[in-house]
Structures are given as C-alpha cells and as structure tokens.
Amino acid sequence: MRVLGLYKSKKYLQRVLISIMLSMVLVMSALSITNTFILEKSVKRNQEASNLKVLTQIQYNLSYMNEIITHLSIFVYRDNILIPMMFENDLPKMDLIRGYQRLNTILESSSFLHSIVVYNHSQNKLYGTTTPFLLDDGVTEAKIRKWLFDPSSPHKNSRLIPVSLEKKSGQIDAFAFIVADSLNVFNSSESAIILYIKSDWVFDSLKKMNVGSDREMGEVYIADDDGRLYSSRTDNLVASEKDQMQVKQLIDGDKKAMNRQSGFVIGNVAGKKSMITYMDDGMRNWKIVYIQSYDKLMQDVRQTRLQSIMISVIFLVVAIALSIGVSYKLYHPIENMLQRLRLHVPGNDQSDPNERDELSLMSNRYLKLSDKLHEISSEQIVNKYYIRKFLTDSQMFSHNDMKDLIEKHNLNISISKEIIVCVLQIDHYPEFDRMTTGATKKMYSFAMLNIAQEMMSESYPCEAVEIRGDHVVLIVSKSDRETDFRQVHPIIKEIQDKIHQYYNLSLSCGISDTISQFPYLASAYSQAIQLIPYRIVRGNKSIITSEEVKANLSNKQVALPDSIEKKLSEALKKGQMSEAGSELEKAFSILSTFHYDDMLRAVSNLSWIIKNTAMEISSNRIVQLDRDMDHILNLSQEKETLEEMYVPLLSACAQICGIGRPATMERNDMILETIKELIEQKYSDLNLSQQSIASNVKLTSAYIGKLFKDSTSMSITEYINDIRLKHAQQLLESDKYTIQEIMEKCGYSNSSYFFRLFKTKFGSTPKEYRMKKMLF
Structure with missing residues (x-):
C-alpha cells in the first residue's frame, strides 16, 4: 500500500509510465496487425499465382485432347466404309455390316471413345455402336435424338459437349463431338458422325490436379456458358443451381471490372467464404474454375496471427517491465531535484493547488528560490565591493571604520584576530586567456572562487573575491578552533589539487605575512601578489611565503x-x-x-x-x-x-x-655524404666501383676507401652491394619485372654472383623471396 501511495503521489512519473506503455502497446499492436495483413495479402498473391499455373496446365491438357479428337473425327468422317452409312438413301445390308464392323474397330483402337453414332439425313436414321442403343427397344436412340435435334439448344460442330447417355440423374457421363460438313451449328438437314468421349478421359487431368489440390483444400471445375460446373468427382459438385449461378456472377463481375480473361475473386459459395480462381479455355467457350475454402486457405495465417499476438503480448509484458525501470531511471534526477529544493525552500510540505505535478512543483519552488537568491545576490554585490575596496584602498579607512563595515555587512572576517591574505593565480595565464572564451573564463573564475572559499571556510573564517579574472584572493582569519595558520598551507594544496582535477587548471599561491590591523590589508594583498612570480624558482602549482624567498629578496x-x-x-x-x-x-x-x-x-x-x-x-x-x-x-x-x-x-x-x-671533420663528412649520394644515384650503373667514385670526387681510391671504412665500418664495395640488394628486394615484392630485369636494373650482370649475394644477405634466393611475398 505504501508503494502504491508513493506511486499515486508522483503524477509526473504516472504520466511518463502511461506515455511509454501506451506508445509500446500502440506500436506493437500496429506492428502485429500490419504483419498479419501483409502476410494475408502475400498468401493471396502466392496462391493466385500457384492456381493460375495449375489452370494453365489444365488448359494445355484440354487443348491437347481436343486436337487428338479433332484428328480422329476427320479420319472417321472421311472413312470410305462409313460414308455409305451417312449418305445412302437405301443402304445395302453388307454396307451396313461393314459400317458396324468399322465402327467397332475404331472403338477398340481408341480407348477414350465411349461410343460412335452415325446420323443419315437421307434416311433420318441413327446407327449406334453401344449395346443399349441396339437392344433397349429405341430408348437410348430416342434420348440421343431428343438431345441432338432439340431446337432450343443447338450444338456447335467440332466441340466437346457434356451429355448424359446412361445416367438418369442428368449428370454427365460422356462428351459429344459432332462432325458434319457445316462448320457452325449442327442441324438435322445434314448427315453427321457423333463421337462420344468418355468423361473420365477428359477429366483425367482434373483428377490429378484435384489430388494435388486436396492439400490446398479446393477442387477444379469446368464451367460452360450457362454457368454449370462439371468435375471429375460428380458426387462433389457445387450442389445447387443457385450456388453455381453465384459462382458465375462472381466470375463475370470480376472479368468485367478487371477486364481480364483469368484471375481470382473472393466471395461466398454455398454459405462459405471461398477463393475462386478462373481461366477462359479459349477454344470451347469453357472456363476452368478452381474453388478453395478461404478459411482453410488462411488457416496458417490465423495460426501465425495468433502466434504474433502471443509474442506481442510477451514483448509487451517485458516492455512494460522495462518501461517501469526506464521511467524510474528518468524520474530519478527529478526526484533528486525535488529533494534538494525541499531542503532550501521552507514550508515544502504544504500543497499548492497550482502544483499539478512535480514539474509545476519545481517551477514554483524555483521561483521562490530565485526570489531568495535575488535578495542574497544584491547583498553579495555590496559585500564583494567592500572586500575589493579593503584589498586595494585599505589605507583610506581607519581600523574602527573597517570593523564597523565588517559587522554591518556581516562579513566572515574576524574583528579581533590576526589575518593573512592568500592569492591564487592561474599559471601560464596569457596562454589560458588566449585559448579560452569569455564565458568559459567566467565559469572557471566562479568555480575557483566557490571551491576555495568553501574548502577554506571549513577551518577558518574566510571571505573570497575574484580580481582581474586571473586570480582569486582569500582573506583568512584565525578561528577559535585554529589558533595559528599552520593548516592554511595543506588546505591551499587541497584546493590546488581539486581545481586541477576538475578543470585541469594549475594554480600558484602567494601567502602574505600575518597582520593585526585592517588598514594593512592592501599591503598584505600586494605582498602576496609579489610572491607569486617566485614560482620561477619553485615551479608551477607552488605555495610561496615570504620566509621561503627571504634569501632572494635580501x-x-x-x-x-x-x-x-x-x-x-x-x-x-x-x-x-x-x-x-x-x-x-x-x-x-x-x-x-x-x-x-x-x-x-x-x-x-x-x-x-x-x-x-x-x-x-x-x-x-x-x-x-x-x-x-x-x-x-x-x-x-x-x-x-x-x-x-x-x-x-x-x-x-x-x-x-x-x-x-673541426674543419677536417666537416671536410670528411662532406666527402662521405658525397660518396653515399653518388652510390644512391648510380647503383644501377654496371661500371660503378670504388675507382669510378674516386675519379668523380677527385681523390685517390685508397684514400676514400680508408676514409669510408673508418667511418662506416664497411668498404665502399660492401656499401654498393648493400644499396643494390635493398633496391632488388623492393622490386621483387611486385611482379612488374622479371628477376633478370631486376638484376640488370640493380647493376648486376652476373646472375650467379647476384644470387649468391642475395642469399647471403636475406637467407633465400630471389625466386624464393618473391614466392613467399606473393603467398603471404
């Protein structure tokens, strides 16, 4: 209860906590919703692409089947044995027998044919190959005749047409393919051959697709112009005509709105939300339709959404815990400021109706403190004025006048005890003044003044004032606790160390002799100022008294x-x-x-x-x-x-x-430098030698040889080889030149001599050295 009470009293903390937690809740919720929306949209897009690939394959299969049937129909229609059955007015029995035999042969050779019917216009007679057609007393023939010559439903030639030959339920069990002379709509005034294709053969590809589509919770259909849906699983059709018309309306609406021949649409089918993917067949005025349950399709999305919500909740719990910790961390400085304000403002326990939260409270307390500080500041300005006046013009006042002023303005200077003056001056002040801005110098002066006065006041009555910006003056009096000034020196040392630690400033200090009369304050201040330059002997950050420089002054x-x-x-x-x-x-x-x-x-x-x-x-x-x-x-x-x-x-x-x-040493050095420069410039010259160098410098070979040996502890020839081998080493580190070219560039004509010198100096042959550098 106490913790809850403390929390309720901290209104600004409540505001911070609520703001952070509400922001986290909104961000996490928006992130979760956005993720699931993007995921659902991505699943739809991917599913559409996958479905269209399936439908494209089915379209290709149906086109291929149509091509096979077309070739067979042309072959059958032009068969010389079957032509009499189609066109003879009086068909001889032998021609009839041969015709039936040909029909049976064609049926046996084509596994996808259900039956063949020949229509003879001249005789108005149908010849069929199936047993029911021949033995059911004309029932099948009447059914075919009724379908074939139905004036309300004309049939196009050379097209697969769904029909029901044997099933009374009206479900299709074959596809009719009419072949006649006319290329448009068939009519009873022309002879024709009707090929009945087994429905299983047509739907074979659909069966295979549906086997795969089971994993996708859907089924593939063929839709005709009237919107009827046909499938390989006749017992699993979209049941009612109303549902089939609803599918047709959804597809037609999407085609019209999007102006496309294939696509997908989402709508209700048989009372369930479904995803319908469609594609025009292009040849038979059919549509290939893929219907999937939307709920099952989005099952993974729902599971992902649930997982995302659970993860978001977990993260929110963790985030709330972190926000509490962060809020308290952020609130801690405010709480510290409130505690400090309460220490300096009286009556802080009284509530103010204008203090809506901690910030309002601090604002009010700040205004009270500001008024108080303004009063103190005005008084301090007067006090600092008199302190500076005492230090510079104390001889203008009598002892009693200064005593009265000290008591009147409540200055922290003893009126009955001895006094010393300490001056703290910044070392290397010209450099400090040049490198530091005005605002920064004021900040340093303020810090030096307060630190010095606070630390000295712990042991002695002390007043401090800053003069001319480069030094601080301390007026230190004896106290009842300290009967002498022995502690002043260590306190000054602590002040120097503290300011150096905080601001990296070095201070030197001059300490005056003891005075007992106030009019001598100006003299004591002048003495302390004059002591500080003696840091020239004692070094920076020194503390100097008159006793320590007595020998210098005398x-x-x-x-x-x-x-x-x-x-x-x-x-x-x-x-x-x-x-x-x-x-x-x-x-x-x-x-x-x-x-x-x-x-x-x-x-x-x-x-x-x-x-x-x-x-x-x-x-x-x-x-x-x-x-x-x-x-x-x-x-x-x-x-x-x-x-x-x-x-x-x-x-x-x-x-x-x-x-x-000595001049001789100068001359020898010049000769040596000249020899080295010649070698560095002409190391690639094959004729470079001690003799050629001696000729260049106009001295004997023996003289320069001895001079060089005595100075460098090596002969000129050894130095020449050393320079050449160093240049060879540099050239070998790249593959710009061959070893032979490098040898010549470095002044060697004998390869064995070059190899021997190189191995002696570097411990490997030039080739080994190059390989090692290339590898490592």
Whole structure:
C-alpha cells in the first residue's frame, strides 16, 4: 500500500509510465496487425499465382485432347466404309455390316471413345455402336435424338459437349463431338458422325490436379456458358443451381471490372467464404474454375496471427517491465531535484493547488528560490565591493571604520584576530586567456572562487573575491578552533589539487605575512601578489611565503659572474657540449638566488650570449645552423619557471656544438655524404666501383676507401652491394619485372654472383623471396 501511495503521489512519473506503455502497446499492436495483413495479402498473391499455373496446365491438357479428337473425327468422317452409312438413301445390308464392323474397330483402337453414332439425313436414321442403343427397344436412340435435334439448344460442330447417355440423374457421363460438313451449328438437314468421349478421359487431368489440390483444400471445375460446373468427382459438385449461378456472377463481375480473361475473386459459395480462381479455355467457350475454402486457405495465417499476438503480448509484458525501470531511471534526477529544493525552500510540505505535478512543483519552488537568491545576490554585490575596496584602498579607512563595515555587512572576517591574505593565480595565464572564451573564463573564475572559499571556510573564517579574472584572493582569519595558520598551507594544496582535477587548471599561491590591523590589508594583498612570480624558482602549482624567498629578496647580486659567461662562450666555440652544459647549469644555480627581476635579466643576458656565439661560429663555418636562434631571446617573457627556460637554452647549446666541430671533420663528412649520394644515384650503373667514385670526387681510391671504412665500418664495395640488394628486394615484392630485369636494373650482370649475394644477405634466393611475398 505504501508503494502504491508513493506511486499515486508522483503524477509526473504516472504520466511518463502511461506515455511509454501506451506508445509500446500502440506500436506493437500496429506492428502485429500490419504483419498479419501483409502476410494475408502475400498468401493471396502466392496462391493466385500457384492456381493460375495449375489452370494453365489444365488448359494445355484440354487443348491437347481436343486436337487428338479433332484428328480422329476427320479420319472417321472421311472413312470410305462409313460414308455409305451417312449418305445412302437405301443402304445395302453388307454396307451396313461393314459400317458396324468399322465402327467397332475404331472403338477398340481408341480407348477414350465411349461410343460412335452415325446420323443419315437421307434416311433420318441413327446407327449406334453401344449395346443399349441396339437392344433397349429405341430408348437410348430416342434420348440421343431428343438431345441432338432439340431446337432450343443447338450444338456447335467440332466441340466437346457434356451429355448424359446412361445416367438418369442428368449428370454427365460422356462428351459429344459432332462432325458434319457445316462448320457452325449442327442441324438435322445434314448427315453427321457423333463421337462420344468418355468423361473420365477428359477429366483425367482434373483428377490429378484435384489430388494435388486436396492439400490446398479446393477442387477444379469446368464451367460452360450457362454457368454449370462439371468435375471429375460428380458426387462433389457445387450442389445447387443457385450456388453455381453465384459462382458465375462472381466470375463475370470480376472479368468485367478487371477486364481480364483469368484471375481470382473472393466471395461466398454455398454459405462459405471461398477463393475462386478462373481461366477462359479459349477454344470451347469453357472456363476452368478452381474453388478453395478461404478459411482453410488462411488457416496458417490465423495460426501465425495468433502466434504474433502471443509474442506481442510477451514483448509487451517485458516492455512494460522495462518501461517501469526506464521511467524510474528518468524520474530519478527529478526526484533528486525535488529533494534538494525541499531542503532550501521552507514550508515544502504544504500543497499548492497550482502544483499539478512535480514539474509545476519545481517551477514554483524555483521561483521562490530565485526570489531568495535575488535578495542574497544584491547583498553579495555590496559585500564583494567592500572586500575589493579593503584589498586595494585599505589605507583610506581607519581600523574602527573597517570593523564597523565588517559587522554591518556581516562579513566572515574576524574583528579581533590576526589575518593573512592568500592569492591564487592561474599559471601560464596569457596562454589560458588566449585559448579560452569569455564565458568559459567566467565559469572557471566562479568555480575557483566557490571551491576555495568553501574548502577554506571549513577551518577558518574566510571571505573570497575574484580580481582581474586571473586570480582569486582569500582573506583568512584565525578561528577559535585554529589558533595559528599552520593548516592554511595543506588546505591551499587541497584546493590546488581539486581545481586541477576538475578543470585541469594549475594554480600558484602567494601567502602574505600575518597582520593585526585592517588598514594593512592592501599591503598584505600586494605582498602576496609579489610572491607569486617566485614560482620561477619553485615551479608551477607552488605555495610561496615570504620566509621561503627571504634569501632572494635580501640578495644584492644582480648579474652572473663574467667568468661563467666567458667559459660558456668558449665551450660553445670549441664544440665542447659537456663543458657548455656544466657552465649553463652553474649559471642557473646562481641566478635562482637572485631577485625576480634580476633573474629575468640574467636569463635574457645568457640568451644573447648563446645567440651571439652561434652567429660568430656560423659566420666562420661552411655548415650553417638548421634554425634561427631568435626564439631563445623571448624565454624570459614566454616561460614562467627557470626549468622551462633552461631546457631551450641547453638545446640551443647542443645545436651549436653540433656545427662547431673541426674543419677536417666537416671536410670528411662532406666527402662521405658525397660518396653515399653518388652510390644512391648510380647503383644501377654496371661500371660503378670504388675507382669510378674516386675519379668523380677527385681523390685517390685508397684514400676514400680508408676514409669510408673508418667511418662506416664497411668498404665502399660492401656499401654498393648493400644499396643494390635493398633496391632488388623492393622490386621483387611486385611482379612488374622479371628477376633478370631486376638484376640488370640493380647493376648486376652476373646472375650467379647476384644470387649468391642475395642469399647471403636475406637467407633465400630471389625466386624464393618473391614466392613467399606473393603467398603471404
């Protein structure tokens, strides 16, 4: 009950939960309905295509049967023995006997014939081959005559016509095929032969299709012009004429609406929803009709729909569970904000009719807090003004005046205890100022001010103010708990670490001496400011007191000894880097004891000495310096610590010593570089050798050979082979050239010599090396 009560009280949470769950229900429901609709439509489309393929095959079978019967009918009609039976007025008995024999022979030779009837117009007589026709006292003959000469139902020649010869139920048991001279409608004024085809033979293909269609819950029919349906299973016809007419109307309506000769339509047949696929026969004015139960056809779709609904329900349950978790996760920050607002706004338990939900509540509480903060902000502006005034113009106030102002504005400064001033300044501020936007600088200043004041106030009464944007000033008083300022140093260290951790800013701090009179605040602030530059000795992120730089402030020496500067210059000219480094280190060790301004001047003088020495050496040497030395002249303005200044000067000395070597060494290096360049350019030349190189550089072969060997520990010939083999190795990694071509391009004419050198260097023959690279 408690959980339910908490839930009911959180109106915004209810709204989030209901929105998420309702969205999920709608999406899942729409997805399920869409999937089943698409599936049903796809099944219909696939079933139509499948049915039309079946009907096309049946149409082909019927056309093939019609062709067979047509050929047989022509043969029978032109039979010389049967012609007298059709046209003689007075038929001799022998011709009659021969005619019957011919008819029986034709029947026996054609398994699909049920019987043959010959009509003689001159005699108005029918001759038939079946036993009932001959022995039932004319009953069968009368039935055939009535059907054949029915004026209300004329029959076309050379067409399969469904008839009922023996069944009294009216169901067909044969198909009649009339052959006469006329090509149109048969009439009694012409002789003809009527071939009766067994219905089973005609429906044989339908039987086979129906065997397959059982799996599809349907049956194939033949429909005539009147809409009557015939099937191989005569006991399973669409029972009533009403149902057959309904099928005809559905088909005719679809044909008219879609203007097509084949297709499918869905409608009610015999009280059941059915899918009817149809196709015109094209020759006999028949239609091939395939009727399927729609419910059975869509049985799989219904099962799939049910499964989809079940899966959707499962997913919805899981989604609801997840939505509850997600909603509470999203709601958690709002709940935290409400708790914080309740801590700062009095009377938070009283309900407000305008607070419709948590957001409205927070809005109201924010307005109350905003009003309160506005009042506090106005008061803080006045307080910060007086604090800045105390730090810059404290000599304008008496001690009692400042005491009254501190009490009046409730400043957190002790009026009876000693005070110190701490200044926190950003290291490398010019670079920070150049790389940071105005809004970001304000944010950093605000953060530094609040963090410093909050951490210091935990142990000492403290007021903090930001001045000029590059530093924060803390006015720290002794407290009843802390009788001295020993904890100030570790607290400042914690402040530096915290700001560096959060904002990656390095701060240095200057701490003034203790004062007991308020008018000395400006002097204490000035002292703390002047202490900070001594980070040049102690490094960035340092904490500096007057006691720590007392030796620097009392030192009267203002310049380095001339002997150090002279020895540094001589060492550079001689190229003696160790001596130059030693003198530079001595110089920095001495100048670190100077007053701050004197340090900067000493560093500037060292920079000029190193630059002038470099210019003097460079003017007398062939090899020039790689870069200009002007950058070292600005070290005292660009760097903040001696360590930062020492490293560039030491690097400059190393560079100068690199060019200050003896002239002989310069000449030898130039010769060696020339030899290497010649080999790199002419490695493909078959005539390249130590002698040819000596000729090019105008020196003896023995001299350059010894010079090269002493310098590189290898002979010129070995170096030539090394360069050639490296180029051969690169060319072998592609299949652009043959091995012979590569050998020639790399300056070798002897293949065995080339192969031996290559295997010695790489451990494999050129061919093996190429194969390995191609494979791997």
